[in-house]
Amino acid sequence: xxxxxxxxxxxxxxxxxxxxxxxxxxxxxxxxxxxxxxxxxxxxxxxxxxxxxxxxxxxxxxxxxxxxxxxxxxxxxxxxxxxxxxxxxxxxxxxxxxxxxxxxxxxxxxxxxxxxxxxxxxxxxxxxxxxxxxxxxxxxxxxxxxxxxxxxxxxxxxxxxxxxxxxxxxxxxxxxxxxxxxxxxxxxxxxxxxxxxxxxxxxxxxxxxxxxxxxxxxxxxxxxxxxxxxxxxxxxxxxxxxxxxxxxxxxxxxxxxxxxxxxxxxxxxxxxxxxxxxxxxxxxxxxxxxxxxxxxxxxxxxxxxxxxxxxxxxxxxxxxxxxxxxxxxxxxxxxxxxxxxxxxxxxxxxxxxxxxxxxxxxxxxxxxxxxxxxxxxxxxxxxxxxxxxxx
Amino acid sequence: xxxxxxxxxxxxxxxxxxxxxxxxxxxxxxxxxxxxxxxxxxxxxxxxxxxxxxxxxxxxxxxxxxxxxxxxxxxxxxxxxxxxxxxxxxxxxxxxxxxxxxxxxxxxxxxxxxxxxxxxxxxxxxxxxxxxxxxxxxxxxxxxxxxxxxxxxxxxxxxxxxxxxxxxxxxxxxxxxxxxxxxxxxxxxxxxxxxxxxxxxxxxxxxxxxxxxxxxxxxxxxxxxxxxxxxxxxxxxxxxxxxxxxxxxxxxxxxxxxxxxxxxxxxxxxxxxxxxxxxxxxxxxxxxxxxxxxxxxxxxxxxxxxxxxxxxxxxxxxxxxxxxxxxxxxxxxxxxxxxxxxxxxxxxxxxxxxxxxxxxxxxxxxxxxxxxxxxxxxxxxxxxxxxxxxxxxxxxxxxxxxxxxxx
Numbered sequence: 001x002x003x004x005x006x007x008x009x010x011x012x013x014x015x016x017x018x019x020x021x022x023x024x025x026x027x028x029x030x031x032x033x034x035x036x037x038x039x040x041x042x043x044x045x046x047x048x049x050x051x052x053x054x055x056x057x058x059x060x061x062x063x064x065x066x067x068x069x070x071x072x073x074x075x076x077x078x079x080x081x082x083x084x085x086x087x088x089x090x091x092x093x094x095x096x097x098x099x100x101x102x103x104x105x106x107x108x109x110x111x112x113x114x115x116x117x118x119x120x121x122x123x124x125x126x127x128x129x130x131x132x133x134x135x136x137x138x139x140x141x142x143x144x145x146x147x148x149x150x151x152x153x154x155x156x157x158x159x160x161x162x163x164x165x166x167x168x169x170x171x172x173x174x175x176x177x178x179x180x181x182x183x184x185x186x187x188x189x190x191x192x193x194x195x196x197x198x199x200x201x202x203x204x205x206x207x208x209x210x211x212x213x214x215x216x217x218x219x220x221x222x223x224x225x226x227x228x229x230x231x232x233x234x235x236x237x238x239x240x241x242x243x244x245x246x247x248x249x250x251x252x253x254x255x256x257x258x259x260x261x262x263x264x265x266x267x268x269x270x271x272x273x274x275x276x277x278x279x280x281x282x283x284x285x286x287x288x289x290x291x292x293x294x295x296x297x298x299x300x301x302x303x304x305x306x307x308x309x310x311x312x313x314x315x316x317x318x319x320x321x322x323x324x325x326x327x328x329x330x331x332x333x334x335x336x337x338x339x340x341x342x343x344x345x346x347x348x349x350x351x352x353x354x355x356x357x358x359x360x361x362x363x364x365x366x367x368x369x370x371x372x373x374x375x376x377x378x379x380x381x382x383x384x385x386x387x388x389x390x391x
Numbered sequence: 392x393x394x395x396x397x398x399x400x401x402x403x404x405x406x407x408x409x410x411x412x413x414x415x416x417x418x419x420x421x422x423x424x425x426x427x428x429x430x431x432x433x434x435x436x437x438x439x440x441x442x443x444x445x446x447x448x449x450x451x452x453x454x455x456x457x458x459x460x461x462x463x464x465x466x467x468x469x470x471x472x473x474x475x476x477x478x479x480x481x482x483x484x485x486x487x488x489x490x491x492x493x494x495x496x497x498x499x500x501x502x503x504x505x506x507x508x509x510x511x512x513x514x515x516x517x518x519x520x521x522x523x524x525x526x527x528x529x530x531x532x533x534x535x536x537x538x539x540x541x542x543x544x545x546x547x548x549x550x551x552x553x554x555x556x557x558x559x560x561x562x563x564x565x566x567x568x569x570x571x572x573x574x575x576x577x578x579x580x581x582x583x584x585x586x587x588x589x590x591x592x593x594x595x596x597x598x599x600x601x602x603x604x605x606x607x608x609x610x611x612x613x614x615x616x617x618x619x620x621x622x623x624x625x626x627x628x629x630x631x632x633x634x635x636x637x638x639x640x641x642x643x644x645x646x647x648x649x650x651x652x653x654x655x656x657x658x659x660x661x662x663x664x665x666x667x668x669x670x671x672x673x674x675x676x677x678x679x680x681x682x683x684x685x686x687x688x689x690x691x692x693x694x695x696x697x698x699x700x701x702x703x704x705x706x707x708x709x710x711x712x713x714x715x716x717x718x719x720x721x722x723x724x725x726x727x728x729x730x731x732x733x734x735x736x737x738x739x740x741x742x743x744x745x746x747x748x749x750x751x752x753x754x755x756x757x758x759x760x761x762x763x764x765x766x767x768x769x770x771x772x773x774x775x776x777x778x779x780x781x782x783x784x785x786x787x788x789x790x791x792x793x794x795x796x797x798x
Contacts, residue, residue, distance in 0.1 A: 300411035
């Protein structure tokens with residue numbers, strides 16, 4: 001353990017740690033500022049209602065608010081009844097559910113059948129999806145979840161909505177930075193000829209290898225927890241933490257989601273998914289640097305691998321996404337499609353959601369990469385290879 | 392000096408750059424093989440649907456009887472051929488075929504004809520491949536309609552981009568009138584894929600350059616003698632220039648490897664047929680009397696200029712930091728920021744020439760910059776901007792030469 005701590009300190013010096021945290025802080029504040037700016041209501045003269053007033057009004061007016069016929073009727077009579085933001089949110093959901101119809105165009109029957117229409121739309125989308133070719137049982141399972149939503153609370157949860165919106169790109173960026181920070185663990189710096197010295201020490205063989213691998217995962221975990229905690233607090237503070245228990249269907253982007261979960265659960269899922277991506281990237285970084293034994297060569301492979309994933313993401317091609325990119329960092333941190341894509345994997349006769357299966361595959365790939373790294377280290381030890389590589 | 396440049400050039404091909412170049416080539420090949428195989432399908436000469444990589448050669452075979460000059464006779468034959476074809480009946484039954492990467496031999500000439508009708512609102516799809524237009528009665532009417540549409544397209548597009556004044560639009564209209572018709576048409580799918588994938592994967596070159604050139608002026612490279620050689624009098628005068636020239640040769644080499652990989656893989660899959668076809672078949676608003684191949688060569692030249700700018704930025708960072716890892720990290724951030732500038736000024740606008748990520752794009756063929764009422768072709772603008780960029784970067788790098796000391 002002592003060697004592990006030493007290795008952790010070697011790669012994350014105090015300056016690097018503070019620099020990393022300062023970077024996280026700056027990004028979080030910048031993201032937070034941009035989020036809040038979206039809540040400023042503008043007119044020709046400039047800002048008519050500030051984000052503070054806008055959010056405060058929405059919070060006060062949304063107590064006990066449910067999206068039902070009564071809400072729609074009263075909103076039709078007085079569009080400012082629930083405040084600007086709540087009214088806007090409700091209108092967006094109505095527009096989405098009734099395929100472009102506005103509140104004024106809705107009949108009494110349509111208002112009564114809000115959830116039935118939602119379920120019908122979901123059913124149509126499932127049946128029409130020729131690429132995924134759902135079986136009757138799968139559609140029945142989905143519809144069971146769809147019809148189970150019979151009431152939709154519209155209470156204030158703006159902070160959680162914003163968090164769900166922005167968290168993916170933040171997590172992706174943090175994961176890349178962390179995997180770059182751990183590259184020096186096994187990648188050798190040609191200018192520093194310490195490797196031979198360290199390797200010839202008493203604990204310089206298997207113990208050092210194991211300690212470095214432990215240090216990689218430990219450092220990555222600590223940095224991930226610290227950075228997401230800072231991000232969470234800074235993004236959420238101006239909005240307040242209310243709304244954690246509200247259903248994610250009150251957000252227009254996840255209105256048709258078949259996951260009947262709350263915003264807090266969604267956040268925890270996203271946090272966990274980000275951690276799985278981190279484990280994959282750390283395993284990949286270890287594998288590449290152990291094989292190439294050079295920091296920059298390893299970094300170049302990882303950078304080009306990530307560019308490849310971004311490039312692959314430019315064209316939507318179902319087979320590529322289904323068999324490959326769904327398990328890779330870029331799409332794993334693009335959280336939305338997990339909640340609304342309804343993608344399934346048929347494994348040994350049972351249908352598993354993309355949400356769960358992508359985690360299983362990603363972790364399996366991480367284990368394979370780790371096993372490959374251990375094998376490569378074992379082979380190096382057998383050869384007695386500690387020679388520094390020319391940069 | 393030549394020997395010195397050669398030695399410096401060879402030093403640049405170290406493990407880091409070799410690994411990065413191999414990774415780039417692997418990504419390019421995979422991207423092409425996977426997407427071209429899974430995405431496209433074609434109706435062959437027998438009326439069968441061919442899927443995967445074989446679809447391109449099947450389409451090429453089917454298109455043989457449609458290769459030619461689009462004069463009046465060609466257009467009438469095309470109408471007859473299309474109306475009696477299996478393809479037309481198939482497209483009527485499968486409404487989403489063309490919109491989901493399905494291909495037919497009629498795509499190239501019919502889309503071009505449909506552009507003359509739809510103009511700015513032209514897109515691919517089953518609804519925009521028919522030939523039921525009055526202006527097809529004669530060659531003269533068709534090309535007059537086409538030229539009129541291009542004029543409208545430029546004028547309507549200008550409402551959003553505000554690129555040209557009314558006088559400048561008149562200058563462009565004259566160019567449209569001077570287009571030599573009839574145009575030649577045929578099969579170009581291999582070249583069309585080459586163009587699309589060349590643009591899509593272009594940023595990979597920047598990343599390779601960021602890693603390959605980061606150690607060019609660093610004090611901490613493997614040899615450990617850079618610090619000594621560059622601090623000497625002879626080193627400052629000659630070795631620096633030798634390194635800079637070698638760096639530019641390295642940029643050119645990496646770019647040519649990228650381009651070569653694209654050419655070989657696309658050539659093997661879809662062939663490079665269509666090189667001599669009129670450029671207007673691909674770029675409807677191209678105002679040059681040139682072939683598709685010439686247009687591609689201009690884009691390839693633009694890509695090299697963009698790579699030279701980015702490579703020189705990396706060399707400058709390497710000189711300023713004198714630390715390989717720091718230079719690589721800063722270069723990656725610089726490349727990322729350059730990529731972010733792609734749409735910084737809108738997808739079209741007067742300032743898009745600032746970003747090297749836009750140097751290889753279709754703007755080179757379709758846009759002009761005006762000095763007064765003189766239309767300067769976009770590729771000349773890009774060339775001038777590159778010279779300016781490289782000259783400034785060279786001067787900034789040179790300023791640090793004199794301060795290069797042993798620690």
